[in-house]
Amino acid sequence: MKLNIAICDDEILQVNLVEKLIMEAVETENIKVNILKFLCGEDLIAYCNSNKLHIIFLDMEMKGLDGIESARKIREKNDNVIIIFVTGYKEYVFDVFEVNTFRYILKPVKIEQFQKALYDAIKIIGELKEPQKEEEFLVINKNKEKIIIAYNSINYFEKYKNKVMVMADNQNIEFYGTFNELNMLLNGDRFIRVHQGYIANIDKIELITSKEVLLKNGNRIPVSRRNAKEVKETFLSRKRVKL
Structure with a gap:
């Protein structure tokens, strides 16, 4: 299965950076992905209304709809897509629970933290197998x-x-x-x-x-x-x- 992963940020340099991090991470695991890039929440929502996404990397503060509002509208029709916020604003950390956020990553992005968030998301989807842990x-x-x-x-x-x-x-x-x-x-x-x-x-x-x-x-x-x-x-x- 090819995973559909969206990146939404109003800064194109940040979009390209996240894309690069995704490609580097999935290449080592031989996972196929289709990456879609959006520069505003409105375009992301319009795409989600008629297409399936597995993972969304979402900025918090953007022109027009911010990250929380965008995620809220996406959640109205999709409870399953995994949302990961990538933002420079730590103060929003408690707001993300209302939209069932999977992870909250602060900029500047640390490669190890980003890869762990992505791998954990892919494990939930079922495309990356994790060794069985012994029950405690x-x-x-x-x-x-x-x-x-x-x-x-x-x-x-x-x-x-x-x-x-x-x-x-x-x-x-x-x-x-x-x-x-x-x-x-x-x-x-x-x-x-x-x-x-x-x-x-x-x-x-x-x-x-x-x-x-x-x-x-x-x-x-x-x-x-x-x-x-x-x-x-x-x-x-x-x-x-x-x-």
């Missing part, structure tokens, strides 16, 4: 028995008194222990402490506000004012947005 597990001791829980089934941990409750997809398990002991068992890249009494699985987070974390299963857990900034930054860096 948490092993706890309860009543002299070892209990094994897959990381991807854990939503969050809740602490009360001298016990920890594991809130998993299909069961809740409590055991004697502290968060300090738990942190020694966990993969630090997968979990983050959002509150004095809660540790959340980053992959299970849907939304973060100033007061709470909404998980994908609908559960809400508090986030402390002290931890809110770190939680947001960690979530952004691990999920779709790369600063």
